[in-house]
Amino acid sequence: MEETREWNWPARFRRELVAQPLVGVGMLGEKDKSREQVTDVAEPYYLSIERRKWLDQLARRHPARRSIALPAIWAVQHDWGYVPKAAMEEVAEVVGIAPAEVSELVTFYSMFREEPVGHYLLCVCGTLSCALCGGEGLLEYLQEKLGIKCGETTADGLFSIEVVMCLGACAWAPAMLVNDQLHVLLTRAKVDAILAQCRSNGAKRL
Amino acid sequence: MARNDYKPVLLDGVIDFADNPSPPTEWIDAYRRRGGYQTLDRALKIMAPKQVEEMVKASGLRGRGGAGFPTGVKWNFLPETSDRPVYLCCNADESEPGACKDRPILEQRPHLLIEGIALSAYAINCHLAFVYIRGEYHRAIDVMTRAVEEGHRARVLGPRMLDSDFALDILVHSGAGAYICGEESAMLNSIEGRVGWPRLRPPFPAQVGLYGCPTIINNVETLAKVTGIVEHGPAWFRSFGTEKSAGFKIYSVSGCVRRPGNYEAPMDITLRELIEDFAGGIRDGRALKAVIPGGSSVPMLPPVYLDALMSFEGMEDAGSMLGTASVIVLDETVCIVWAVRNMLRFYHHESCGQCTPCRLGTGWLFRILDRIENGRGRREDLELLEAIPAQMVGRCICALGDAACAPVLSGIKHFRREFEQHIALGRCPLEKPYVGFR
DSSP states (O other), rough: OOOOOOOOGGGGHOOOOOEEEEEESSSGGGGOOGGOOOOSOOOOSSSSSHHHHHHHHHHHHSSSGGHHHHHHHHHHHHHHHSHHHHHHHHHHHHHHSOOOHHHHHHHHHHTTOOOOSSSSSEEEOOOOHHHHHHHHHHHHHHHHHTTTTTTTTTTOEEEEEEEEEEOSSSGGGOOOOEEEEEEOSHHHHHHHHHHHHHHHHHTSSS | OOGGOOOOOOSSSSTTTTTOOOOOOOOHHHHHHHHHHTTHHHHHHOOOHHHHHHHHHHTTTBBSSSSOOBHHHHHHHHHSSSOOOOOOEEOOOOOSSSOSHHHHHHHHHHHHHHHHHHHHHHHHHOSSSEEEETTTTTHHHHHHHHHHHHHHHSSBTTTGGGGSSOBEEEEEEEOOGGGGSSSSHHHHHHHHHHHOOOOSSSOTTTTTTGGSSEEEEEEEHHHHHHHHHHHOHHHHHHHBBBBSBEEEEEEEEEESSSSHHHHHHHHTOOIIIIIIIOOSSSSGOOEEEEEEEBBBOOOOOOOOGTTBBBSSHHHHHTTTTTOOEEEEEOOOOOOHHHHHHHHHHHHHHHHHSSSHHHHHHHHHHHHHHHHHHTTOOOOTTTHHHHHHHHHHHHHHHSHHHHHHHHHHHHHHHHHHHHHHHHHHHSSOOOOOGOOOOO
């Protein structure tokens, strides 16, 4: 993130005035006491001090602190590769919700992982437009080439394969995500080059 | 207006992925050199919010996210007086199979979208807007976040933006792989930091939406069009398309065509022009078997409807829907049972599990289609495939259950013989050359 920017909002736009708690709308209107929370609630482990500062900054821009729940889980997954159980408790404390609620989010959203995966997660698109352009063959080719099945990790811990539902690259099928890099219009030669590139980079983060 | 006179506005100069896997982004300097943010500047200085709203209403702009609801009318649903703030959400959770039209706007034209968001926010008196981008669009999230920062630094956003009395902040939110969060109320729950379950309506988001406040939710393409409408006026926008579907639209064409891609065209284009003129026709010189005109959630059409207009009413007359205008083309070699099975696997995976008919129905439909395709179909399966949707359509909180039934019902309606063949033969009769990977 860039420099800390504290704005001078005109009084009528100030968040404290804008985010009025609602009465009588059930769960939507609950009063958000956790907004007062400070950064050092728990021993920082999964969420570093920098991350917590960034999250607090983000929380100040939102009407309710709870909105930082997903960014907090993203931060853990980005730094650790997955979301361990202990991290959920830490996220819960930082966000100000129950650990069970964090667990609910992690299990609901399919991009969050509770188990570690290989350094390169190959997400192959399995939906119709890609399947019409060789998507199923691409998956088979990868499984054959790496000697693992979908959902498994290679013995050296480098690669994992996963089938995902639509990458939004339908017009450039077949497509595959390698960590956060999108690869489109794949051919056998392109896949070979991508895998070779990953192998030569080794376990370095992309 | 003749087709040749039309110059793409949103996709103007956008480089397709085919040539370049990471096409360049138009950052703020390039955008301003092209006259960007002048419309916003003018609107903030000389126009009243009501005037902007009237312009959008007069333009006849309809939502580009799938439902096609008139944008100006939607804005009008906001309460006249309210002590609560108004929020604007830009729905960039583009996950419909077949749809990839928002990606070029998010990745290559971020400031066009931000200007559209700012104009819309001004019209509805909103000071905090959200852009909810699906988690798989890593680059789009990076680009939009950076573009918003740029906007703040150039003071086209923030307090007293462009030296006016107006203030706006935009927050970029990342989803995490849930198709259901493209449903507007599920998206609100997701932004609030909750599980993406759709909400029961009423109350509609325009009354009780994000954080319990009045909220307007518009698609990326809809908001990006607001800029052009305010710049050139509603009459200009109305000069394209048809009476009921004014303006132009980005059509994503994918599947068995020679040149798949995003094509922007006036909305009085026919399905045939789109497939043959723009996308280069069916690949390998094959014949057309079926077209899914609006993403996997709409009924598929046989080739007799090729001359139907790709407008909201044209597709409705043909017995389908325009949806997101994501055309998936199936040629004569494609097995319809296989294609429908593929789409149902998607819906089964993406059903959020809140309502029983959808949670159980999508899985049941998928298992039946799976066994038919793999040669274990039973005689009573066809009846089941028609009976289960009857218990799903209209019985859930959101439209995902209905959407899952569309491919099944339309597949059986137009290609019943193929289903029967699968069951009678005990195997798939087609060869599927498209499965292989070169």
